[in-house]
Amino acid sequence: MTAQGIHTIDTGFVRPRFDAAYLIVERGRGAFVDCGTNHAVPRMLAALDDAGLTPAEVDWLILTHVHLDHAGGAGELIAHLPNARLVVHPRGARHMIDPSKLWAGASEVYGESVMESTYGRLRPVPAERVVEAADGHVVDLAGRALHCLDTPGHARHHLTVHDVRSNSCFTGDVFGLSYRDFDSANGPYILPTTSPVQFDPEALHTSIRRLVALNPSAMYLTHYGRIGNVPKLADDLHAQIDAMASLAREMRGLPGSQRHQRLKQALADLYAxxxxxxxxxxxxxxxxxxxxxxxxxxxxxxEVWVDSLP
Structure with missing residues (x-):
């Protein structure tokens, strides 16, 4: 926990220190930011206990976006939080109220059995408990202002939470990935993350610039944890977004399977x-x-992005 009442929760997804959710505590009330999968719910409830809160003292579950490593357990967690409401981007709200399309789309890729074991069956969130957070929406946590900012680029239904009290941002995937395994004497290493269907490099550049303009003291990433030195890491992200987009353009004309393997090799080389x-x-x-x-x-x-270009 930091001095500002922010608790980092390892959701246990994939491996240790891979997937984080957060609990913000203010004057005896709590707000979760993201929640991992159904399998993370015991960890989320344990974090409440560690923070001295009961489930009834949680007012909010805020989702940065509805990808399942961030939001798969939302319905199950909300069922344990009698007074909490779910805050989500307007484009993502319907998928929380009726997650059948999310489940069907992911199941087509991974299969039902893998989905069940990895994420657990998705549970709907009652519509009356869902709050759609358009750009500029403010969540009031016992007088603590949590500003929801529309930050597309990774996904069109992505928001970032700016916590005014700590002057920090909870960035989901829009400010990239920074695994602690790669920390060195030079600090954290960061790289951008696309999504299979909604990556937009120009929108991502714009969202990153918008967050940097807030002059935040820290970013809280889902993958993984708190990082500082924001302007430097933003520059690293911008450079890699451009490099990744350039690689995709160079390989645009290659046959599908050949392009995919070549692009993976080139990305691995870039990061190495x-x-x-x-x-x-x-x-x-x-x-x-x-x-x-x-x-x-x-x-x-x-590949999805470059194939969408004229």
């Missing part, structure tokens, strides 16, 4: 080169173990 310059001394095998999933998703997102 930047990690070496950053001072990380791990092997290529370690890089694959830590970033293999992200390289795959980034390649998919870049």
């Amino acid at each position: 080169k930047r990690l070496a310059a950053h001072g990380w001394q791990g092997s290529r095998e370690e890089l694959q173990a830590l970033l293999g999933m992200d390289v795959e998703l980034n390649a998919q997102g870049l």
Whole structure:
């Protein structure tokens, strides 16, 4: 916990220090930001206990977006929080009230059995408990203002929470990924994350610039944890977004399977080169173990994006 009443919760998804949710505590009231999957619900409730709160003292569950590693457990968690309301981007609200399309789309990719074991069955959130947060919406946590900012780029239904009290942002995926495994004497390493269907590099640049303009003291990333030195890391993100987009354009004309493999190799090379310059001394095998999933998703997102260009 920081001095500002912010608790980091490891949701246990995939591996330790991979997927975070947060609990903000103000004057005996709580707000969660993101929640992981159904399997994370016991951890979320344990975090309340550690913070000296009961489930009835949670007023809000705020979702940065509805991708399942951030929001898959929302319905199950809300069922344990009798007084809480769910705050979500207007584009994501219907998927929380009726998650059948989310489930069907992901099941087509992964299969029902994998979905059940990885995420657990998605539980609807009662419509009367859902609050749609358009750009500029303010969540009041016992007098503590949590500003919801529309920040597309990773997804069109993405919002960032700016906590005025701590002057920090809860960024979901819009401010990239920064795993503690890559920390070096030069600080944290960061890289952008696309999504398979809604990546928009120009929108992502704009969202990052908007957050930096707030001059925040820290960013709280879902993947993973609190990071400072925001202007420097923003520059790193901008450079890599441009490099990734350039790679996708260069390979646009290649056949599908060949392009996908070439693009994954090029992305892994890009991150390996930047990690070496950053001072990380791990092997290529370690890089694959830590970033293999992200390289795959980034390649998919870049390919969908480049195929949408005129």
